[in-house]
Amino acid sequence: MSWIALKMLFGDRAKYAGLIFGVAFSALLISQQSAFCVGLINTTPGLLYDIREPDLWVMDARVNTIDGGASLPDTALARVHGVPGIAWAAPLFKGVVTLIGQDQSQQTASLIGVDDSTLLGLPRERLLGSADDLRRSGAIFIDEAGYRLLWPGEPLRIGRVLELNDRRAVLVGVLRSSPQFTSSIAIFTQYRNAVQFAPGGRNRLSFLLARTRSGSDVRAVAASVSQRTGLKALTHDEFIRSTIDFFIRTTPIPASFGFVVVLGVIVGAVIIGLTFSLFIRDHLPQFAAMKAIGVSNATIIGMVLLQGLLVGFIGYAFGVGLTAFTLDLGRQYIPDFRSFFLPWPIVIGTAVIEIFMVITAGFIALRRVLVADPAMVFRT
Amino acid sequence: MDASAADFGSAIACYGLCKDFGDGAEKRRVLHGVDVAIAPGQMTMLEGPSGCGKTTLISLIGGILAPTEGEVMLWGQRLRALSARDLGRFRLQHIGFVFQQFHLLPALTAAENVTLPLMARGWRKRSALDAAHALLAQLGMEAHANKQPLQLSGGQQQRVAIARALIHRPRLIICDEPTAALDARSGQKIMELLHTFAVDPDRACLVVTHDQRIHRFADRIIAMDDGRISNPSLPAS
Structure with missing residues (x-):
């Protein structure tokens, strides 16, 4: 039944494109903003990554970051x-x-x-x-x-x-x-x-x-x-951690990027949820006909999940691919972009969020299919 | 769950079927103790005015709805004894449906639509498509097998729906107003096809209709009124 599910999905091009757009847009926002945030935070220890010879950094007790403050x-x-x-x-x-x-x-x-x-x-x-x-x-x-x-x-x-x-x-x-x-x-x-x-x-x-x-x-x-x-004496790794922690704690960087990431999740969830619901609503008589014929709920759940996972995968690939492409392009042409890259935890994290959104939207939409009265096929 | 294990002579046997819709003050009884037996090898038509309970009765016979009271037996199998999952399997194995509005999947070709019951039973796509093409050829639809439903006329779509109902060789065909969405000429052709292919000594065919012009295809007509069988043995005119 998998190919039937896929043909149903591909057959409704507008909603298929809408779903992919929703996932891609959301994946782009989530991965790109997270990458920017991580890239920016990663610049804070900056020099510490280049000076490897010392194993201790000694500073004034009030200093928390490589950008210092009080001198010795x-x-x-x-x-x-x-x-x-x-x-x-x-x-x-x-x-x-x-x-x-x-x-x-x-x-x-x-x-x-x-x-x-x-x-x-x-x-x-x-x-x-x-x-x-x-x-x-x-x-x-x-x-x-x-x-x-x-x-x-x-x-x-x-x-x-x-x-x-x-x-x-x-x-x-x-x-x-x-x-x-x-x-x-x-x-x-x-x-x-x-x-x-x-x-x-x-x-x-x-x-x-x-x-x-x-x-x-x-x-x-x-x-x-x-x-x-x-004086304060920190090991190399402790000083990197201290610098990063300081910037995370005292600057609006995580909050401002985090806000856009949350916005990406919300906008993506709304687009995916609404489009999936519309897709299911429009195909409800077809699902009801399948149920009347005897297609099991488990098979229908499998079909809807396959549809959701496929658009999720394609949209995710577009979104994260676009993030990787823009960051790569930026690194080639803009000197300030050299610290921005796409770390694999963001790639995986974005995938987990997208899968969660698509499966949740799929299950919410599925409720209508599962409670749909197959006898409706005799009335419509 | 072998339906043929207990053959009581009738393909369909209904005893004291009642069906209520709604709850409390809203509760409304649509069927009032319907008793009916339908023999195999015949085309039986169920007729009556709108709202008399025809669709509810075929929904109960088809195992799509559960009766409030009474019993439905198909080829000796008590439907009430089956779990929801087994009932689905039973329908998939033993019942073919033809709907008034066809309910074909628009994204699939005619042949792919016909494969649906076979695919749901776990057939391989290639084998299912071969079977579908063969059946569509028998129904005169060979040239249209690879077209999508929207490229077909109403009559052609109903032929595809009939092929979908027949492809898995069910023992009961339930047709809900199969000619209602068609013009008179297409309707006659559809009924000819149904009579030729659906009526079989080992199969029952139950057709709900308003259309008196197709009564001549019936071996037996059952009239319903206000949720009751008003004339269980009216011979075909």
């Missing part, structure tokens, strides 16, 4: 270095700077000052230029996405001059780094240059990157750092 005194470096179990520690500056390009356009950029001697904190995936060039006065590296934003369509080229907070900076290299939440442009320079570029007060040290000695218990060393220095 320069003496913190020596204090942390003196904690048993710490193999090495290096300073990191993280701030925001106003950037003026050669065409006088003004942008806000994220400024990262890495350890002067070791250049610890500089992402490893370099596309152009040598890390050693960063040791020159006023030298900067820029991330690829920022370069594309500042000089769209132009080939990668070093030697360009920029103005960072009224100070001259020379581009000596281009690298690839993870997207950051606060800015689309990331600039890397030596720590001593960074504190010159960025205005600030007495304390300029944003973080201390520390590595524990081999064989040490990282958590125990972190606790020891906190106890001895009064």
Whole structure:
């Protein structure tokens, strides 16, 4: 009876298209908005994904995110270095700077000052230029996405001059780094240059990157750092979690995207429910005739579920496919899109929601079929 | 559930059939103790004015409705003894229906519509379609087998409906006003077909009709009035 169910479905083209549209629209909204939300939240740890060498991040006790807030005194470096179990520690500056390009356009950029001697904190995936060039006065590296934003369509080229907070900076290299939440442009320079570029007060040290000695218990060393220095010490993963949690808790990102996702569920459910009900209502005499002939309720339930699951699958494939396509297109042409992708939990989650909606709509519509009096075929 | 296991001589036997619709003050009795027996190998017509209970009676005989009181036996099988599921299977196996409005599935071709009872019984699509094409050819519908119902005239659609009622070789054919939606000429042709193919020594054919022009096809006419059989043995004129 499956092919009969499918022919009934395909035969009613308007409702077939309506059902697919409903599922596709809903799947598109749910998957795309969820992907945007996850992509955006994923940018919040940004730099943390690129700096893998330290296993401890030390910061002011009030700091919750990689974007910091309160800075540390320069003496913190020596204090942390003196904690048993710490193999090495290096300073990191993280701030925001106003950037003026050669065409006088003004942008806000994220400024990262890495350890002067070791250049610890500089992402490893370099596309152009040598890390050693960063040791020159006023030298900067820029991330690829920022370069594309500042000089769209132009080939990668070093030697360009920029103005960072009224100070001259020379581009000596281009690298690839993870997207950051606060800015689309990331600039890397030596720590001593960074504190010159960025205005600030007495304390300029944003973080201390520390590595524990081999064989040490990282958590125990972190606790020891906190106890001895009064600073907060988090492992790499703890800091990522802390940053993400902070943004989820304190920004309207999850709520605003969540609202659109809920809207997608509601609109999808309404379209699917109404169209399925209309489809069943219009085919009620046919189902009643089948019941009169002797087709069992179980067979009819199977037919309606097959119809529902098929439109669900096709609509879902369209919706999620469109999401994947638009995100892919965006990543190719829009630098800011590089953090947006379609994670498999969203693909599966959207499928579960769509299946639930279609089966629920199918069962609600089925009630009319199951209670339909087959004797109606003699009256109509 | 072998209907032939207890053959009481009649294909259909109804005893004291009553049917009420509604509840409480709204309750209305439509059939008042109908007793009727119908023999196989005949075309029996059920006639009477609108609202006299003809459709209710065939719904009870066809196992689509359950009687409030009384008993329906088809080929010795008490329908009341069957569960809803078994009743469905019984209908699928032993009864063929021809409806006034045909009730063909518009998305299916004529041949596919005819396969419906076979498909519901678990036949393979190819075998069912072969059987449907063969039967439609017998009914003169070979050229229209792959057309959809909306491409067919009313008479042609009713032929398809008759083929659907006959395809699984049921022992009872119930026709509800089979000519009501057709012009006189098509109606006559449909009745000729029904008489030729539906009447069989091992099969009963019960036709509900208002149309006196088709009475000549009847072997027996049962008249109903106000929920009762008014003349159980009126011979065909």
